[in-house]
Amino acid sequence: MNKEKFMRRAIELSIENVKNGGGPFGAVIVKNNEILAEAVNSVTTTNDPTAHAEINAIRLASKKINHFDLKGCDIYSSCEPCPMCLSAIYWARIEKLYFGNTKNNAKDIGFDDAHIYNEIKLHYSKRSLITQQVLNNEALEAFKLWDNYSEKIKY
Amino acid sequence: MNKEKFMRRAIELSIENVKNGGGPFGAVIVKNNEILAEAVNSVTTTNDPTAHAEINAIRLASKKINHFDLKGCDIYSSCEPCPMCLSAIYWARIEKLYFGNTKNNAKDIGFDDAHIYNEIKLHYSKRSLITQQVLNNEALEAFKLWDNYSEKIKY
Helix, strand or coil: CHHHHHHHHHHHHHHHHHHCCCCCCEEEEEECCEEEEEEECCHHHHCCCCCCHHHHHHHHHHHHHCCCCCCCEEEEEEECCCHHHHHHHHHCCCCEEEEEECHHHHHHCCCCHHHHHHHHHCCHHHCCCEEEECCHHHHHHHHHHHHCCCCCCCC | CHHHHHHHHHHHHHHHHHHCCCCCCEEEEEECCEEEEEEECCHHHHCCCCCCHHHHHHHHHHHHHCCCCCCCEEEEEEECCCHHHHHHHHHCCCCEEEEEECHHHHHHCCCCHHHHHHHHHCCHHHCCCEEEECCHHHHHHHHHHHHCCCCCCCC
8 A cells, every 4th residue: 555655665764763873753745746855854964953953844845845834745754743744744734644652652661751741731831841921912922914915925 | 151152042043033034943052152053944945844943953063062961051042942852962961951032922923832742642543643653563673783782872
């Protein structure tokens, strides 16, 4: 089956990446039954904390089609996405998500996305991340400008 | 006050970005009371759905210090972060978050992060994003390899 074929490629990438010194994660983006982009986690190899496999694959796929909207694309991730990657999948308007390992499998080897999933649910005053609002009135100026700007590109 | 100074810079970036055709968002990362990196939202200008101001600022800051861990850094965002950016802030181990506009302010001008915040809370079987697990046993091979790999760089 095709979905197993694409997942096997994501898994293969995740295994290769461990051998190359990276994290055990790979992702493949598929459009019209063909691979549009594939990527591995490169957090430690490129010193970029946002460089999870899914984020890297989305950035690559968008670049390839020259658009920020990946409508009609599916993503195959070797592991259930963390909240950063899951949110990116929504922003990119990807249609289907297939994953191999679960969050709990990831937790078992030391990747604890659960902490972030838990924090996100809380009001900012309750989070472990110290958070404070400042200068709301001044910040609103940009929003008013955007709201009145007739040529804006919505996304 | 310094926190107002840094927030004013984030706001200034957000206003400039609207004038340059981008989304109304700016972010500044501060270390040792100095700006380490600053960025704007470039989703539509670079065709990258992950290129929110905070993600761009984190990527730039990590590149500058040549490390994926932004311990000791604070982030000033002109708007309360979406769940993608909030998660990235956790992954980057940023210490404090200051924001100007709220999520509700963003919603009022058409940026509805609330949908993603709501989806994240749900089990994957309940989300609007169609999600399916495949080949768990095969995917676990990468995790076993990682778990047994003595030279791995944890993050």
